[in-house]
Amino acid sequence: MTMTQKLSKLVGLDLLSGSSPTPQNLTRIISFCAKSASFDVGSAIHAIVIKLGFCSNVYICSALVDVYGKCGKSWNAQKVFDETPHRNVVTWNSLISGYLQAGSPLRATRLFLDMLRVGTEPPTTFSFSGVLVCCAQLEAEELGAQVHGLSLKMGLFDDVVVGTGLIDMYSKCCKVRESWRVFNQMRDKNVVTWTSMVTGCAQSGQSDEAMTLVREMLRLGLKPNYVTYNSLLSSFARMDFWDCCRQIHCRIVKEGFDSNVYIVVTLLTLYSESNSSLEDFRALCSCVSVWDQISWNAVIAGFCNIGSSEEALKCFSEMRQAGVAVDFFTFTSILRAAGTLSALLEGKKIHALIFKSGHASNLCVQNGLVSMYGRCGAIHDAKWVFTLMKDHDVVSWNSLLSGYAHHGFGKETVELFEQMRRTEVKPNNTTFLIVLTACSHVGLLDKGLEYFNLMRNDDLPEPPKVEHYATVVDLFGRAGNLHEAEAFINSMPIKPGASVYKALLSACQVHGNRELALHSATKLQQLCPNDPATYILLSNVLLTRGSWDDAAGVRKLMYDRGIRKTPGYSWI
Template identity: 65%
Template sequence: MIAPMPFTISLVLVACCQMEHYEVGIQLHCLCLKSGFVNVVLGTNLIDMYSKCQNVEASRRVFDHMEVDRNVLTWNSIVSSYARNSQPDEAMVLIREMLRSGVNPKQATYNSLLSSFSTDGHFDKCKQIQCRIIKEGFEVNHYLMVTLMTVYSECNGSLDDFWKLCSGVREWDQISWNALIAGLSHLEHGEEALTQFSFMREAGVETDHFTFISILSAITIASALRAGKKIHALILKYGYASHLDVQNGLVSMYARCGNVHDSRKVFSSMFTHDVISWNSLLSGYAHNGHGREVVELFEEMRRTEIKPNHATFLAVLTACSHVGMLDKGLEYFELMVNDKTLPPPPIEHYTTIVDLLGRFGYLNEAESFINNMPIEPGPSTYKSLLRACQVHGNKEIALQSAQMLLKLHPNDPAAYILLSNVLDDGGCWSDGAGVRKLMYDRGLAKKPGCSWI
């Protein structure tokens, strides 16, 4: 029998990473321990294997046992492990430990870490990493700049800051243009994204499916149906009409622009569907007020092998609320809650049920539902109940809901306005005026509304 060498095991571990064969990876780890194979290459590959198989704890255990035998690739692997599994705070701690140990992060380390930043709360960390990148002279790296563009658009929300960053990009190739268009879409500047798409084509830069996915998202934001049809023609011309993600983008674009007929037409022409395909169609129909069709489509989806996720259920529950299908809405909510393959539903789903009960005037039931929620109710939950109280004239529950809402957000003018409206509708003019005066005395003001018409 020929015994495997460490080099052989390393190669097989790399294959396990690519194919995410967790069980085989564990067996190889056991073989390493049994054979006494311990070196930096094997340890680094084991960290990478566990990371890509989504077992960060195992990655960390391997890393901790390599106290002496660590190099920059080992550090890169453990930082990437936390970053890849959406744990940027832990990755930032490791970066600091890495610097204290005298190992300088490489460009790939920073790129992995930046890729894990995705919310407003991560922007300060993004700025810290950007400062390190500038200090170490990595700002000339094209891929790092493109990653920064993506992170800025997802975490910051400031168009001015995004443009300042873009001005530092030295090479405008397909990747840069795609990041620019995707960034503007994330920032919800659809018209500007369309303008930059035109500039990209004028510059002779080739488009790919990533370009079309981003520009379809921008068209959805801008509600530019005419431009959407032109992009659809380009997609057909360049041969991306059979790409699943592009097809999903077309389904969503047509539906969100009010053309549910063409949305359904694209959906029906697809050879395969995934959960995003169904969600795009369902949310599009719900967005345009076709609630009963949403329920019919959902029942059709349940007959397929594709399992609904939380986004699916939110679209269906919203549709049930808008068309007044109380029994169906409650049935689907129970179906979701009892589905053990899904994580616990977020606050939006509970708020939709409160809205559904409130529309039927079941205010006591809605209040009881809120009090028995397994998660903490949010402001949107109490606002939904307050609006129902205004419609049905229930002053008592309105006062209780407003009190809870003000505890959560004492500076939210919507709470004062909703409560004041309930009191005014109930004939308590002085009490309503008192609530508005309290709002103004606290320096709060409702943002004025606007209309496209």
């Protein structure tokens, strides 16, 4: 069927017979093109409009602006808009919507302000909805508040569309209290309104409030949609809320959303980050119905998070065989898998693919390459990639520092850290942990203490954590200063964790200090009564002092309590 025949069928007239479509028919067919994003058909209709002399018809011109905007042709939409002699609010709204869809919220906002200045017609709820989306994307809270005031002035305080837009805007601008105020003042709320409020709570870390809102929705007979559940899941994306995530998952299955592509991807991310079993994660992978780039990325990243790097590499190979395009998210995850496995050959192949696919200049990918080479022991390659990088952030420096420290280059780690301090990149807690560990492993006690004091006195967003204190205890212990280590623990401003006492107990094993070992073991049993490492370390300390009977008694106590040590294994 030719284009003319298709148009004739849609318009309802025989264009070949010479009959002319009416403006109403043309508006109807252009609106159809806008809904189906049919640019070719819309352009052909535009030619007919010009030929028939309907270029001044405001309804046809508004429909043309709309079709070009929905097809991503902002330049064409703007041209039709500029050539339209008389514009109504629909014409303005169509162009605003077009720029929003094209990812130009600033231009769309300026159009809204121009419409207000022209003042031909007052803005509609659709106008307010569009500009509020712009404010949300730009995080322009001050302008959004002004739009809020204008909507109140025009009597739209009860409009559900405007109210929902305001909730979303304030949430995106990190003003959740204002979102709550708008939400509580609204008399009519639909599912989208409730979902916007749930999303706002999720983004601000108000997990309990998000759950309460969903429960209230169910009580009122409103059925949450997949966006509601997706936001609710995101609000519980921490290991502390693993039970809540499983409860929400059960509800999702009951509602029939378990095969929704967005829900499945969110679940894959949550399960992989919440210490779920490999079997549970594999079962969840079987629920994926659409294997697109996003799904593959979630599965590959999930296997990396769980620790099954072999599965991640296998999935990457299957993704490539399926012809699905890879992006920098894919490369970041698969480089981590290669580094975890110390698979240098596979890592180099991935590096070659990165060059071939044009992602070599991406900072995240470059950081992944530095980390991968460092973990594989190819320190010179890691340094080479680092040197070729145009920009460095704290992750870049941490990746190279970790590579040096992991392979015993303590002095080189210190030199690199000093080089970092001369740059504008500010070290974070991870940086200091790497450097302190390196100092501990090579016996640089004074340097390690210097860096720890620097960390405490430096203007860091977070104070030293338990792992930093544990590393300093290890630093003292390796140097044989056990009493200094004990005094350091007693002076800690935070409660010592298990890692602190394990470091001290391990040092007691090396230096044979039975009394301090017993004290540390007692503290560890209080903190982690079912941890086999405590019993093993204490038993080894007693063995080094020749107390065979006491060591055997500790082992017997361990087995009597049903505590078993996980057997070690080696790649060799």
